[in-house]
Amino acid sequence: xxxxxxxAQILLASRPRxxxxxxxxxxxxxxxxxxxxxxVRVRHQWLSIDPYMRGRxxxxxxxxxxxxxxxxxxxxxVGVVVESRSPQWAxxxxxxxxxxxxxxxxxxxxxxxxxxxxDTTVVPASAYLGAVGMPxxxxxxxxxxxxxxxxxxxxxxxxxxxxxxxxVGQLAKARGLRxxxxxxxxxxxxxxxxxxxxACIDHRAHPDARALGSALREACPDGVDGYFENVGGAxxxxxxxxxxxxxRIALCGMIAGYDGAPIPLAQPHLLLSSRLRVEGFIVTEHPxxxxxxxxxxxxxxxxxxLRYRExxxxxxxxxxxxxxxxxxxKNVGKQLVSLG
Amino acid sequence: xxxxxxxAQILLASRPRxxxxxxxxxxxxxxxxxxxxxxVRVRHQWLSIDPYMRGRxxxxxxxxxxxxxxxxxxxxxVGVVVESRSPQWAxxxxxxxxxxxxxxxxxxxxxxxxxxxxDTTVVPASAYLGAVGMPxxxxxxxxxxxxxxxxxxxxxxxxxxxxxxxxVGQLAKARGLRxxxxxxxxxxxxxxxxxxxxACIDHRAHPDARALGSALREACPDGVDGYFENVGGAxxxxxxxxxxxxxRIALCGMIAGYDGAPIPLAQPHLLLSSRLRVEGFIVTEHPxxxxxxxxxxxxxxxxxxLRYRExxxxxxxxxxxxxxxxxxxKNVGKQLVSLG
Numbered sequence: 001x002x003x004x005x006x007x008a009q010i011l012l013a014s015r016p017r018x019x020x021x022x023x024x025x026x027x028x029x030x031x032x033x034x035x036x037x038x039x040v041r042v043r044h045q046w047l048s049i050d051p052y053m054r055g056r057x058x059x060x061x062x063x064x065x066x067x068x069x070x071x072x073x074x075x076x077x078v079g080v081v082v083e084s085r086s087p088q089w090a091x092x093x094x095x096x097x098x099x100x101x102x103x104x105x106x107x108x109x110x111x112x113x114x115x116x117x118x119d120t121t122v123v124p125a126s127a128y129l130g131a132v133g134m135p136x137x138x139x140x141x142x143x144x145x146x147x148x149x150x151x152x153x154x155x156x157x158x159x160x161x162x163x164x165x166x167x168v169g170q171l172a173k174a175r176g177l178r179x180x181x182x183x184x185x186x187x188x189x190x191x192x193x194x195x196x197x198x199a200c201i202d203h204r205a206h207p208d209a210r211a212l213g214s215a216l217r218e219a220c221p222d223g224v225d226g227y228f229e230n231v232g233g234a235x236x237x238x239x240x241x242x243x244x245x246x247x248r249i250a251l252c253g254m255i256a257g258y259d260g261a262p263i264p265l266a267q268p269h270l271l272l273s274s275r276l277r278v279e280g281f282i283v284t285e286h287p288x289x290x291x292x293x294x295x296x297x298x299x300x301x302x303x304x305x306l307r308y309r310e311x312x313x314x315x316x317x318x319x320x321x322x323x324x325x326x327x328x329x330k331n332v333g334k335q336l337v338s339l340g
Numbered sequence: 341x342x343x344x345x346x347x348a349q350i351l352l353a354s355r356p357r358x359x360x361x362x363x364x365x366x367x368x369x370x371x372x373x374x375x376x377x378x379x380v381r382v383r384h385q386w387l388s389i390d391p392y393m394r395g396r397x398x399x400x401x402x403x404x405x406x407x408x409x410x411x412x413x414x415x416x417x418v419g420v421v422v423e424s425r426s427p428q429w430a431x432x433x434x435x436x437x438x439x440x441x442x443x444x445x446x447x448x449x450x451x452x453x454x455x456x457x458x459d460t461t462v463v464p465a466s467a468y469l470g471a472v473g474m475p476x477x478x479x480x481x482x483x484x485x486x487x488x489x490x491x492x493x494x495x496x497x498x499x500x501x502x503x504x505x506x507x508v509g510q511l512a513k514a515r516g517l518r519x520x521x522x523x524x525x526x527x528x529x530x531x532x533x534x535x536x537x538x539a540c541i542d543h544r545a546h547p548d549a550r551a552l553g554s555a556l557r558e559a560c561p562d563g564v565d566g567y568f569e570n571v572g573g574a575x576x577x578x579x580x581x582x583x584x585x586x587x588r589i590a591l592c593g594m595i596a597g598y599d600g601a602p603i604p605l606a607q608p609h610l611l612l613s614s615r616l617r618v619e620g621f622i623v624t625e626h627p628x629x630x631x632x633x634x635x636x637x638x639x640x641x642x643x644x645x646l647r648y649r650e651x652x653x654x655x656x657x658x659x660x661x662x663x664x665x666x667x668x669x670k671n672v673g674k675q676l677v678s679l680g
Contacts, residue, residue: 055613232608232609236608251611251612252612253612254608254609254612262606262607262608262609263608263609264604264605264606264607264608265604265605265608266602266604267602267604268572268576268594268602268603268604268605268608269572269594269602269603271591271618271619271620272591272592272593272594272620273395273620274620275619275620275621275622275625276618276619276620277617277618277619277620278611278616278617278618278619279611279615279616279617279618280611280612280613280614280615280616280617281615282615285615
């Protein structure tokens with residue numbers, strides 16, 4: 001196989017003021033460097049697009065360093081080894097790693113935090129960026145370790161049609177819990193219910209806190225014991241008001257606040273009066289759970305008990321628009337870019 | 341001893357609209373009922389006045405049922421048995437129980453959640469309502485079980501001159517931690533520093549979030565690992581901005597919000613970006629820790645390593661004003677009413 005002479009890349013060109021726009025990105029053609037001893041070249045087949053990327057575009061205090069300006073946008077990729085000067089890797093090996101928004105990457109073969117080998121014979125390659133990847137493990141960790149549900153409890157998840165949310169509900173149902181989703185629009189809600197959730201609330205049909213509260217009361221007649229938060233803002237306020245005593249909230253995403261000023265929490269006193277526990281987490285900081293979580297997730301994808309959807313944009317140049325779409329809630333399930 | 345013919349009581353006469361006022365209470369003289377078999381009569385010597393009482397005056401969803409109208413205000417008391425028809429109790433026994441805002445109470449002698457015997461030979465009787473009572477155990481539980489500090493960490497506590505806050509800081513210092521208090525006014529701060537806190541921030545001298553944030557930065561050069569929250573509002577916002585990754589917040593009181601609309605939390609996204617854990621608690625729901633906590637607290641009061649102050653109002657009729665004083669932050673240390 002002959003490699004092309006250049007490597008298409010998307011850089012962060014500028015930081016957003018308010019909402020991110022296509023102008024914040026720049027497509028360039030970079031040189032293809034020669035491999036040094038021990039290095040591996042990977043051709044990317046799939047690029048993962050995730051809400052956290054918006055946070056990295058800011059130069060603000062967060063759990064991770066900001067994305068550097070004029071550098072390749074970070075992102076997880078599934079690919080195949082096309083050239084190897086490492087004894088650990090052979091041409092043709094399927095791998096997942098943080099390859100970034102580009103067609104090729106060069107990686108040290110012995111970096112333990114680098115390439116991870118994947119088996120694509122039973123699980124589709126793209127699933128390693130979704131249900132059997134970071135989003136799936138995120139769902140598993142928040143549900144099992146932070147919500148830690150007891151039999152008979154009710155778990156609510158926002159962004160329930162997303163890659164994380166849909167897995168949270170299906171893992172909860174597999175444990176005999178009541179699972180209630182919150183999603184935007186009737187199409188997403190219909191799908192959420194089709195994969196086994198007991199109910200799904202369309203937050204667009206309940207635009208104020210009072211209406212959302214009523215819908216939650218109906219969907220959760222015994223209150224809410226665990227809440228997996230992917231959204232924040234008014235939805236968090238509404239769910240807080242329905243939490244049972246000693247409820248647990250796993251804080252995974254606050255997408256509503258990324259594009260500007262923080263959204264205040266209206267009634268923090270409920271955390272005390274209902275004796276709630278709220279915990280924010282980043283799944284990459286809990287590597288100890290990955291093997292157990294991935295084993296369950298791969299098994300459930302293989303046997304069909306964990307279903308997922310993908311929104312696929314085609315071609316690297318579409319990655320910026322795909323991210324803006326995710327931030328606007330336009331994707332259904334895991335957002336990917338197919339790089340061919 | 342001859343008992344009086346009537347029992348002075350203070351009832352909740354009306355629920356506050358906004359701030360509580362003296363008009364919300366009514367002093368009455370009630371009959372002294374005869375004892376039934378198995379019952380005990382206790383003469384109250386000390387009445388505890390606590391911020392939680394304001395919450396009970398509302399008819400709102402909280403962790404406890406509201407205080408009933410036209411009923412004796414609830415509250416913990418230290419007293420002495422003056423009449424007994426129970427084989428378990430003798431005249432002269434010193435006891436602590438929820439006797440309420442009245443001079444005498446009648447209690448079933450065999451109620452395991454009722455009377456608790458106390459030893460006043462080494463620890464002063466009034467301390468069983470403070471450092472060796474609910475406030476002390478509240479401090480112990482929040483620090484040890486929720487903040488669960490590791491060596492070298494920094495713990496911050498608000499309302500640091502109060503019965504709970506002063507104990508939090510001294511227990512933290514006894515464990516080798518850096519302890520920083522927040523209190524209102526130079527007199528309170530001077531006392532907080534005199535009992536061993538490394539620093540105390542006068543929030544009245546730093547009235548906005550920016551000034552408070554700067555003072556926290558100076559007092560906590562390594563950031564904040566644990567925060568014991570007795571106040572809420574702007575102080576919580578300021579401390580949140582200084583929390584280290586994986587910090588823990590024990591939510592014990594939200595006094596600033598009791599008198600009206602809830603105070604929003606300005607930056608809830610920090611809970612996620614700093615991966616914080618926030619947990620609300622009520623110490624009476626954790627009876628398993630009381631023996632261990634009380635043993636340490638009594639030992640430290642006896643040997644002088646746990647210091648406290650008391651604000652004492654004299655006479656039952658002063659109890660409403662004492663509560664309003666606590667809500668306005670006028671007390672220093674544990675607020676008591678001496679009933680003689």
